[in-house]
Ligand SMILES: Nc1ncnc2c1ncn2[C@@H]1O[C@H](COP(=O)(O)OP(=O)(O)OP(=O)(O)O)[C@@H](O)[C@H]1O
């Protein structure tokens with residue numbers, strides 16, 4: 265008799281054995297159907313063995329084999345086993361998080377094809393068309409030859425343009441070549457000559473054989489993307505594959521476009537949350553078969569099963585979106601380090617604002633630090649101005665000086681960008697008579713006033729309610745909005761500058777499909793002169809005409825209970841500021857603050873992020889916070905606060921464990937969300953191995969804990985925020 269050890273999508277931290285008829289062939293990395301607790305489940309075979317500890321009368325046989333051949337390699341399974349161990353997550357849940365939905369459900373890996381499009385002879389003859397978007401699509405296909413539907417969608421095209429072009433016979437569906445990409449020859453379009461700093465980095469990367477992580481610390485607009493592109497040439501020329509991880513794809517079609525323009529005939533595939541299940545399966549399979557050369561992906565792309573991976577690039581490595589915030593709470597950048605190290609390939613981490621963890625590793629020579637200190641297309645730097653708000657009169661959050669700057673910039677025909685990381689009209693409503701505040705009754709948070717909808721909306725649980733005509737407590741009609749949101753900024757600026765077109769970009773204004781693309785196009789074509797937005801505006805956009813950037817409120821980041829708050833604030837300021845002065849003349853960055861003298865703020869504006877970050881690292885070292893120690897968080901929540909506290913208290917051992925500091929149970933910074941009480945346990949250690957061995961013991965205990973099934977709990981290794 266033979267036995268298979270399988271991983272199942274269940275939260276238990278263990279695998280399960282089943283028996284299998286020796287006449288049936290099955291391999292590691294194949295899926296099988298099994299019954300588990302009276303349910304039929306897809307299982308992944310992680311080992312095949314001759315013996316089992318399960319008694320003979322207890323062991324069940326598998327129901328059937330799904331895959332004749334393994335769908336993932338041994339090395340890939342090893343990677344997932346590491347992931348599960350590192351994040352203290354069940355192997356089964358880890359494997360089934362990594363697989364695309366169709367494979368989780370037991371479907372055939374070759375179930376689907378995504379159409380490709382190419383120009384017909386009529387299409388190549390530059391047909392006269394009135395629709396601008398249809399023309400743009402024809403132009404695109406002229407450059408790229410064959411392009412998948414997925415890529416066209418990422419570039420902002422829709423079936424509205426594709427269908428009529430197909431009907432008119434200008435484009436046709438093309439055959440999808442699933443051959444290995446390595447049989448192509450690489451075509452490289454025109455490219456700029458690298459400057460000295462860029463060339464030095466490419467040389468260092470190209471020289472590398474085997475594993476090395478490079479941190480490319482390059483100011484915004486210094487040509488990091490150009491460095492990735494030119495480093496990729498060697499990898500692609502060798503017929504290898506590369507993974508490009510980016511924070512967002514929907515927001516930045518330019519990125520995809522840039523890779524496509526540089527490598528016109530190269531199979532590029534995409535992986536992000538807006539794909540359909542079929543599209544995901546398609547990309548997954550093409551990566552696994554070696555048919556894709558480049559995959560541009562968001563966070564979970566780190567789990568794609570490449571056949572011959574040659575390089576990974578993590579662009580904007582500091583970005584919070586690389587950390588998954590529920591389920592398997594992995595960090596894609598950190599997993600990239602493991603993956604590249606085991607596969608002996610280079611990893612490029614690029615950013616203007618390195619995460620302190622990454623910088624620490626670079627300063628310790630664990631990673632190689634390489635820098636781009638100058639902007640690629642302009643010689644000038646942006647000027648920072650701190651606007652002291654203390655005791656100043658202001659209108660809807662704008663100091664008089666700020667308004668004068670806007671006026672002057674507009675008069676010169678330039679664009680102005682106003683940044684505020686809070687959507688809605690005002691974060692709360694207040695009764696002027698009795699002090700009543702609009703609070704969400706399910707969360708410990710205020711409900712945001714959305715004037716255009718006439719609603720109060722909780723940004724934490726989503727609950728909406730009508731704006732009360734009178735104070736709920738005292739009946740007064742004197743109810744006022746307190747604080748500032750983007751909607752209010754928009755209305756105020758429209759009144760101040762009535763003849764100036766304005767565009768607001770935040771989650772509310774871009775909810776309708778295609779709204780974001782329209783707004784971005786309008787900005788790029790110079791229509792909108794004032795741009796108001798949240799961090800959606802901060803990420804990676806290249807707006808040529810912006811020469812004044814205003815950050816309305818930097819104070820909230822200076823004093824916060826989260827030890828990473830100042831780091832995140834400095835990253836955000838630097839990234840937003842980087843949108844100014846991108847072509848030619850220097851930009852101005854105005855920061856409104858009540859704390860002009862704050863040493864971190866002074867350091868940031870006078871000496872730049874690099875200096876700030878090195879100073880901030882020293883501060884972390886003094887108090888032994890990460891990266892100078894290692895942190896794990898156990899979170900628990902339930903409707904009943906006592907249950908949560910009892911559960912977490914019970915996890916605290918009676919006598920201390922050497923090398924481990926425990927704090928808690930303490931309430932989460934937002935104690936109540938959607939009616940649930942949330943508490944947490946902070947577990948800190950100077951040594952990662954000690955932390956992990958402690959957690960392994962703890963988890964074995966939690967798995968059997970009688971309260972564990974009565975509440976929701978989770979463990980977070982290297983948590984990014986402590987809420
Ligand atoms: N060596 C070069 N010669 C001329 N132009 C260059 C060179 N390198 C980059 N550029 C141009 O400079 C601009 C900024 O470069 P790139 O987008 O690569 O910078 P980045 O550092 O990735 O920017 P971001 O700050 O948005 O991440 C682009 O328009 C790019 O084409």
Ligand SMILES: [Zn+2]
Nearest residue numbers: 704707722725
């Ligand atoms: Zn709420």
